[in-house]
Amino acid sequence: MIIAKEISKVKENVREWKKQGLSIGLVPTMGYLHEGHASLIKKAREENDRVIVSDFVNPIQFGPKEDLATYPRDFDADCRLCESIGADLIFNPEPCEMYEDDFHSYVGVNTLSEGLCGKSRPIHFNGVCTVVTKLFNITEADRAYFGQKDAQQLAIVRRMVRDLNYNIQIVGCPIIREADGLAKSSRNTYLSENERQKATILHKALEQGEKMVRDGETDANKIVKTVRDIIESEPLAKVDYVEIVDWNELQKVDKIDGPILMAVAVYIGKVRLIDNFIVENSIVIEMV
Structure with a gap:
């Protein structure tokens, strides 16, 4: 090499x-x-x-x-x-x-x-x-x-x-994840052992959002609220954003009727982590 x-x-x-x-x-x-x-x-x-x-x-x-x-x-x-x-x-x-x-x-x-x-x-x-x-x-x-x-x-x-x-x-x-669902990132090394455990709340919240999409929910604001509420149930988590946007233009949407990106950015302690899932043609791209 x-x-x-x-x-x-x-x-x-x-x-x-x-x-x-x-x-x-x-x-x-x-x-x-x-x-x-x-x-x-x-x-x-x-x-x-x-x-x-x-x-x-x-x-x-x-x-x-x-x-x-x-x-x-x-x-x-x-x-x-x-x-x-x-x-x-x-x-x-x-x-x-x-x-x-x-x-x-x-x-x-x-x-x-x-x-x-x-x-x-x-x-x-x-x-x-x-x-x-x-x-x-x-x-x-x-x-x-x-x-x-x-x-x-x-x-x-x-x-x-x-x-x-x-x-x-x-x-x-695709996103590559740890066994507990946390998306792999160089910044994960900043997390303390306790913060590392609590950081799994991002994946848990997005899993629920993904399930709502799979079950046919099209109200983007309802999905966003559910995901935000789950994340905010963790005291160490501070939300930067939880949004659903059009996948082509990255503009916020109220109704899911085309390709979308659901993205979150969350501080766990002082460490800012991001995660997401994408829906294209009514199919959720798996959170691998």
């Missing part, structure tokens, strides 16, 4: 692969890889001749009071996981390699980035879109793989690719 710190080294390998007519899959990550990331890399391995994993904690998607400095990092472990699955190249640049001192160019998607996580993290998705754009350009990937846990990010990247005519396929992959 190739470890590349410089953009030029990535491009050098990409040029050689393209000369050979090989397809390239990209898995963008911020490192501290877990089974959720592994599932994306495995999917990319199945569908492409070469797989690039970016391992970069992107500073421009963090607000001034967010956890950039303390975000968990373990590059050696990341390399071992990537190599064991069969990634061909891991791209681990320094911030100065990605953003020069006079960097002024940003990419954003209006409307879709304004609700849900965008309310409390107003610069976040511009940072995501900008770094993803750079990674698309650097790797010339044929496909890029994103997890459903970050559903708003997935929807925004898909819209950006459509609107800007990128020649790349965006592949969404």
